[in-house]
Amino acid sequence: MTDDTKIPARMTAVAISQPGGPMVLKAEKRAVPEPGEHEILIRVHAAGVNRPDVLQRKGAYPPPAGASDLPGLEVAGTVAAVGPGVKRWRLGDAVCALTPGGGYAEFCKVDETNALPVPAGFTMTEAAALPETFFTVWHNVFERGGLKAGETFLVHGGSSGIGTTAIQLAKAFGATVVTTAGSAEKCEACRNLGADLAIDYKREDFVEAVKTFTSGKGANVILDMVGGNYVDRNYSAAAVEGRIVQIATQAGATASVDVSKIMVKRLVHTGSTLRPRTTEFKGAVAAALEAQVWPLLTSRRVAPVMDMIFPFKEAWRAHERMEEGEHIGKIVLDVA
Ligand SMILES: NC(=O)c1ccc[n+]([C@@H]2O[C@H](COP(=O)([O-])OP(=O)(O)OC[C@H]3O[C@@H](n4cnc5c(N)ncnc54)[C@H](OP(=O)(O)O)[C@@H]3O)[C@@H](O)[C@H]2O)c1
Numbered sequence: 001m002t003d004d005t006k007i008p009a010r011m012t013a014v015a016i017s018q019p020g021g022p023m024v025l026k027a028e029k030r031a032v033p034e035p036g037e038h039e040i041l042i043r044v045h046a047a048g049v050n051r052p053d054v055l056q057r058k059g060a061y062p063p064p065a066g067a068s069d070l071p072g073l074e075v076a077g078t079v080a081a082v083g084p085g086v087k088r089w090r091l092g093d094a095v096c097a098l099t100p101g102g103g104y105a106e107f108c109k110v111d112e113t114n115a116l117p118v119p120a121g122f123t124m125t126e127a128a129a130l131p132e133t134f135f136t137v138w139h140n141v142f143e144r145g146g147l148k149a150g151e152t153f154l155v156h157g158g159s160s161g162i163g164t165t166a167i168q169l170a171k172a173f174g175a176t177v178v179t180t181a182g183s184a185e186k187c188e189a190c191r192n193l194g195a196d197l198a199i200d201y202k203r204e205d206f207v208e209a210v211k212t213f214t215s216g217k218g219a220n221v222i223l224d225m226v227g228g229n230y231v232d233r234n235y236s237a238a239a240v241e242g243r244i245v246q247i248a249t250q251a252g253a254t255a256s257v258d259v260s261k262i263m264v265k266r267l268v269h270t271g272s273t274l275r276p277r278t279t280e281f282k283g284a285v286a287a288a289l290e291a292q293v294w295p296l297l298t299s300r301r302v303a304p305v306m307d308m309i310f311p312f313k314e315a316w317r318a319h320e321r322m323e324e325g326e327h328i329g330k331i332v333l334d335v336a
Contacts, residue, residue, distance in 0.1 A: 007032060007041070007080055013070050013105035014315045014333075019059030022316035022323070025071075025104075033068070033102070033109040040089050040097075040112050041081035046128035046309075047103040048074040049318045049331040050161060051248070052275065056101075057319060063101040064276040071315075072103020073275065075110075076118055076127035077335075086112045094118040096127040098135050098282055100275055104315055106335060113283030116290055119297040129304035129330035133165040134293060135285050136247060136274050141166055141223055142173070143288075144270055145243045149174025151220035154210055154237060156230065158195060159186035159328045162247070164305040166223055167193045172296050175221075178213060180206050182325075189328045193305065210237040218242060218265075228252035235261035235269075246271030305329025 013030045035041045053071040055061035063069055076096040079089045089095065089112055097115035102108045118127040141147050141155075147170060155166040158179030170177045171194035179190045180201040187198035199209045210219055218239035224230055228251030234244050235257060242265060261267065274282075296302040307327040310318040312335040321331055 007043075007107070011106035012313070013102075014072075014312060015070055015104075016057050019057070022057070022319040024057060025316045025319060027313045030070070030105065032107045035081050035083040035086075035109045037083045037085040038112055039083045039109045040079050040086055040095070040115060041107055041109050042075055042077040042095060042097060042115070043080040044075045044103065044106055044108050045077040045124035045334075045336040046075070047072045047105075047108075047312065047333045047335055048128045048130075048132055048161075049315070049322060049333060050074070050132045051322065052132075053104075054319055054322055067100035067275075068102030068105075068108075070102045070104050072099060072101065072105065072108070072333075074098055074128055074131035075103045075108050075335075076124045076130075077108075080107065082112070088112055089115065094124075094127075096130050098131040098274075098286070104312065104333065111279040111283065114279055114286055116286055116294065119294055121298065121300070124336065125309050125332045125334060126304055126306065128332050129161070129306060130297070132274070133161045133304075133330070134169075134289055135282065136162060137166045137169055137223075138289055138293065139274070139285050140245045140247055140272060141170060141221065143285075144272060145221040145223065145245045147173065147175055147221045150176075152176045152178060152214055152217070152239070153221050153223070154178045154180075154206075154219035154234075155223045156180045156201075156206075157225050158190040158193075158198060160225070161330045162223075162225060163190070164193055164329045167195050168302045169293065169296075171195075172302055178210055178219060186328060189305070207233050207237045214239070221245070223247065226251045228255055231255035231269075232257040232261075235265070235267060238265060238267055240265045242267050244269045247273075307331050309334050
């Protein structure tokens, strides 16, 4: 079913004209995508900006097979058309969704199971800031890392989009939260979100700080987006039976490690990337989020940390902001 009167044949999208710096992001006209059997077409009001978009723009993170070549992994908007097999959504419903690409556009199609309702009271820009970090944190911290109430959780990059989400969710589910960040201001923002300890990693050794804070026990779960020389240090900072979950390798994908620490502490080092996973997997994460996390959003116990909002056609400014590294929380594009 489509709302043809209101859907144009062509739309404005922001594309990567060639691999390179922020200025390669250019507005252009594209055909409006056609939703498939189980897909919905979203009239995009806002799109979240994530570090993987920056990597894709540089040519280092190609979209998975079948995904749009446009950047943009999350959107919020209203349902403008539905495929014939769509069961849940109706025209006009306010949704936010995880997309495998194509979010920097006026229209974006997604599998219906990868969309969630905009939480009550949320603006579209707030809702667009949810999917990528909430799906990533839920799966990696709780499903993969198995974080439980009463455990100590260490998240690196606490002021990032991922970090600000991880701090809040780990606190909401009863963990003690330790985080690292690269300035006093970022550490303060992390504490304001509920972190029990925020370590300025440029001034202090996080391994020593974690050990002191936990009376030598270490962290039960570590979410790491740094890699490189953090890997062995994570093994040192981990508790016995600790779980280390790798979600990025910003300081390098290779590492020299003392593997005896894995044996002695019986550590598990795992990791994942969200974008290439199946729509079924993402649908299962969406269902878990809706049941367990959406009530926390509706009650505002948890909320996205909004850094800056940029006009969609000036997406290059949003990427500049992200690459400057001064942001705290989420950067969002206003598409409406
Ligand atoms: N695996 C997945 O499924 C998945 C999904 C989404 C995102 N990610 C990854 O998760 C990371 C965060 O994404 P985001 O969108 O939230 O990005 P973001 O807001 O730009 O955050 C990046 C963070 O990384 C920290 N950082 C960078 N280099 C560092 C280093 N050498 N040492 C310590 N900290 C460093 C920065 O902290 P300071 O400013 O404090 O230095 C910054 O807060 C990205 O690497 C992204 O690719 C993975």
